[in-house]
Every structure is written in structure tokens, then in C-alpha cells.
Amino acid sequence: MNTPADDGNDNLRYAEYVLGVLDADARAAVAHEVATTSEAAVAVALWQRRLTPLADPIDEVAPAPYVWARIRDSLQLDAPDRLQPRKGLWDNLQLWRRLGIGAGALAAALLVAVFVPRPALTPTVANAGYMASTLQQDNGSTGWTATMDLRNARMIVVPGTPVAFAQGRAPELWLIPAGANPIAVGMIAPDKPTTLALDAALLARLGPTAALAVSVEPVGGSPTGQPTGPVIAKGAIGAAPDAGAGKVSVTTPKRADRTSA
Amino acid sequence: MNVTGPGGGDELNRLLQSTGRNDQAAFAELYKRTSPKLFGVCLRMLRDRGAAEEVLQETYTTVWRRAATFDATRASAITWLVALSRNKAIDRLRQHREELLDDPQNLDAAVDQQPTPAADAESSQEYRRLQQCLDELEPQQQSSVREAFFSGATYNELAARCKVPLGTMKSWIRRSLIQLRQCLDQ
Numbered sequence: 001m002n003t004p005a006d007d008g009n010d011n012l013r014y015a016e017y018v019l020g021v022l023d024a025d026a027r028a029a030v031a032h033e034v035a036t037t038s039e040a041a042v043a044v045a046l047w048q049r050r051l052t053p054l055a056d057p058i059d060e061v062a063p064a065p066y067v068w069a070r071i072r073d074s075l076q077l078d079a080p081d082r083l084q085p086r087k088g089l090w091d092n093l094q095l096w097r098r099l100g101i102g103a104g105a106l107a108a109a110l111l112v113a114v115f116v117p118r119p120a121l122t123p124t125v126a127n128a129g130y131m132a133s134t135l136q137q138d139n140g141s142t143g144w145t146a147t148m149d150l151r152n153a154r155m156i157v158v159p160g161t162p163v164a165f166a167q168g169r170a171p172e173l174w175l176i177p178a179g180a181n182p183i184a185v186g187m188i189a190p191d192k193p194t195t196l197a198l199d200a201a202l203l204a205r206l207g208p209t210a211a212l213a214v215s216v217e218p219v220g221g222s223p224t225g226q227p228t229g230p231v232i233a234k235g236a237i238g239a240a241p242d243a244g245a246g247k248v249s250v251t252t253p254k255r256a257d258r259t260s261a
Numbered sequence: 262m263n264v265t266g267p268g269g270g271d272e273l274n275r276l277l278q279s280t281g282r283n284d285q286a287a288f289a290e291l292y293k294r295t296s297p298k299l300f301g302v303c304l305r306m307l308r309d310r311g312a313a314e315e316v317l318q319e320t321y322t323t324v325w326r327r328a329a330t331f332d333a334t335r336a337s338a339i340t341w342l343v344a345l346s347r348n349k350a351i352d353r354l355r356q357h358r359e360e361l362l363d364d365p366q367n368l369d370a371a372v373d374q375q376p377t378p379a380a381d382a383e384s385s386q387e388y389r390r391l392q393q394c395l396d397e398l399e400p401q402q403q404s405s406v407r408e409a410f411f412s413g414a415t416y417n418e419l420a421a422r423c424k425v426p427l428g429t430m431k432s433w434i435r436r437s438l439i440q441l442r443q444c445l446d447q
Contacts, residue, residue: 020413027355056387058298058301
């Protein structure tokens with residue numbers, strides 16, 4: 001049996017803190033004790049050892065790669081951008097390009113490859129590594145299709161409808177985070193697929209609230225770092241439909257603030 | 262991954278200790294190995310992918326800053342990490358309580374956490390032991406403890422969900438905690 005002191009309110013408060021039933025004020029009080037007294041820290045650690053095994057049956061769900069990019073970014077680490085380089089879809093794309101398949105067919109094949117769900121052997125990794133965007137022109141036709149391979153930190157941009165450019169002008173691709181200024185991604189070809197590397201700063205800002213846009217710029221790129229010519233195509237960024245689908249059912253975040261460039 | 266069971270536990274301890282010495286490669290490896298478990302925990306508690314991603318990010322930035330305080334004699338690395346992510350998730354639930362309560366989907370009581378036979382077979386010795394001790398509780402008390410653990414709800418919220426007076430909920434949970442400690446510390 002436990003002594004009365006063991007069963008005192010204090011020890012139970014630590015148990016209640018670990019279980020998670022205390023309100024905000026009581027939680028803050030225990031957290032302060034844990035940070036300042038070793039008795040509280042030891043008692044809480046003991047309760048964590050007793051209760052945390054309850055989490056054993058919770059299914060693992062791989063987080064989207066941009067979460068790691070954001071962590072690296074916020075801590076300003078030099079650790080690698082990508083954790084799990086993997087082959088597959090991307091190498092197929094390169095192969096298709098070498099085979100000289102036309103852009104339209106490539107774009108179609110790409111969309112099929114990205115959006116067809118894979119066999120559900122490893123549901124937690126599904127297509128979480130890819131995001132896609134269709135950049136539409138004002139007349140509604142598809143200007144470019146962009147597919148972002150997050151694990152390998154690169155993007156392929158495939159033209160849909162050919163666009164004519166005046167001499168000395170070329171398309172430049174921009175990433176527009178919600179409520180922020182456009183960030184240059186790079187110059188793209190008007191008539192064939194372009195592969196662009198995504199640095200950590202760009203990776204960290206890819207997500208469902210960001211958009212892509214193409215503007216008309218001098219061949220060497222915008223001289224100011226911001227778009228100077230007209231925007232000729234734009235599109236929201238979306239995850240592949242079953243991205244990260246796991247066994248856990250989750251609600252989709254409601255985003256009312258989707259940016260349109 | 263078992264929270265407390267074997268399966269690379271020592272190596273996770275080493276990775277977390279190296280992270281405490283500002284070893285970025287160890288931190289990246291630790292993230293790679295443990296983030297799916299922690300993300301599963303965050304999703305389970307917050308039921309919203311965007312919120313779970315933010316809490317996961319907050320958890321690992323805290324891991325980087327606080328890894329040096331990890332004491333392997335008190336808890337295994339995965340217990341320390343899961344407990345940290347639960348704390349962050351609960352803090353988030355307290356901050357956003359009103360908006361979460363507005364969404365009826367977030368109120369869905371998720372009491373169905375009885376492990377499947379397969380999960381049971383894979384589970385750690387610690388988990389089986391805890392399960393045995395939980396089985397000794399009255400069914401209502403057992404489900405209150407489980408729901409408290411997985412939902413991060415306050416006494417008030419739990420009492421409302423189970424439609425019992427606050428005092429009843431408090432006494433169920435407190436009695437359960439005392440009983441669990443006696444059973445586990447035997």
C-alpha cells in the first residue's frame with residue numbers, strides 16, 4: 001500500500017497533468033513546478049512512464065516533407081533538406097523526357113502518375129512527397145502544370161498551351177505564399193518541360209495556402225526580384241489527393257485564405 | 262513503433278543525447294525515425310492535419326533546444342518525445358478550446374481505442390502490463406481514462422461528454438490513477 005503522503009494531492013496533480021485533464025491555469029502551475037523543482041520533474045517523469053504506453057497502438061503517419069523543411073528553416077540548421085531521397089516517379093519523368101514525348105502527353109501522363117492512388121501497402125507514405133498545381137491562363141486554358149517533388153526538392157514545370165513571347169521576353173515562375181510577396185522560383189521554358197531546384201526557403205513555403213504564378217520578364221529574369229511584367233498564368237498548390245492518407249481520419253483544414261495571384 | 266518497447270530504443274536514446282550536443286545529423290535521423298509516431302499522436306489528439314503539423318514542428322524545435330535535459334535514467338527517448346508532443350498538443354487544445362468546440366466533429370468522443378488483436382500482439386511488455394491494470398478498473402472508469410489520454414480534454418469537458426457531474430468524473434479519474442499506480446508499481 002502507499003503511504004498517505006504518496007497519495008497526497010500533489011502526486012495526483014502530477015498524474016492529472018500527465019493524463020491531460022487539468023485546465024490551462026492548473027497546467028501552467030504544474031509546468032512551472034516541473035521546470036523549477038526536481039521533485040516535480042521526477043514525479044511527472046514517473047507518471048509519463050506509467051501512462052505513455054497507452055500511445056503504443058496509435059498508428060504512425062508520415063508527416064509531409066515540408067514540415068521538416070520548416071523545422072530546419074526555423075532553427076536555421078544546415079542538416080540535409082531531404083531525408084529520404086527516393087527514386088521512382090521522377091526517374092520515369094526523366095525517361096519520358098528523353099523519349100521525346102510531347103509536352104501535352106507528358107503532362108497527362110504526369111497527372112495520371114501523380115493522382116492514381118498506389119496500392120495501399122504502405123498507406124502512410126502514399127503520395128505525401130508530391131504537390132501539384134495547374135497554372136491557368138485568363139482564358140481558362142492550362143498554361144503550365146507544375147509538380148513538386150518535395151523529398152528531392154525539385155519541381156518540374158510542363159507547358160500546356162503554347163504561349164508566344166516577344167523578342168527578349170520569357171516566362172518566370174513565382175511562388176506566392178499567402179499574404180506575402182512573390183518569391184522567384186526561376187525562369188521556365190515556354191515550349192518544353194523545365195526542372196527547377198527548390199531550396200529550403202522555397203520548400204518551407206510550399207503548401208495549400210500558397211500559389212504559383214508566371215509573369216512575363218526579361219530573358220535574364222526580373223531585374224527587381226519582384227514581377228515586373230503581366231501575370232499570364234496562376235494556380236493554387238494542392239497536395240496529391242491521397243497525400244499522407246493514413247488509417248487515422250482527420251478533418252481537412254478549412255482554408256478560406258487561399259491566395260489568388 | 263512501440264512507445265516503450267524494444268526495437269531500437271537504445272539507439273533512439275543515443276540519437277536524442279547526440280541531439281543534445283547539437284549534432285544536426287543525429288537530429289535529422291531522430292526526426293526521420295520518430296516523426297511518424299509523433300505525428301500520429303498529434304493527429305489523434307487534434308484531429309486536424311494543419312494543427313497537427315504545427316504542433317509537430319513546435320515539438321521538434323523544442324526537442325532541438327531541450328534535448329540536453331533528456332535523462333535516460335528517467336524515461337526512454339520515445340517516452341520523452343511522445344510525452345512532449347502530447348504536452349504541446351494539450352497546450353494547443355487549451356489555447357484553441359472555443360474554436361474547436363465550435364466544430365462538432367472535434368467533439369466526437371473517440372473512446373474506441375481498444376487495440377486490435379494484431380496491434381496487441383505487437384505491443385510492448387509495458388503496454389500489456391498497463392492494459393492488464395486498466396482491465397481491473399470499472400469499465401466506465403477505464404473508458405474515461407482512455408478518453409482523457411487520447412482527447413486531452415479537461416475534467417469539465419469529460420464530464421459534459423459523459424453526462425455525469427464534474428465531481429463524479431474527478432473521482433472516477435483520481436481513483437483510477439491511484440489504482441493504476443498501485444497495480445503498475447507492484
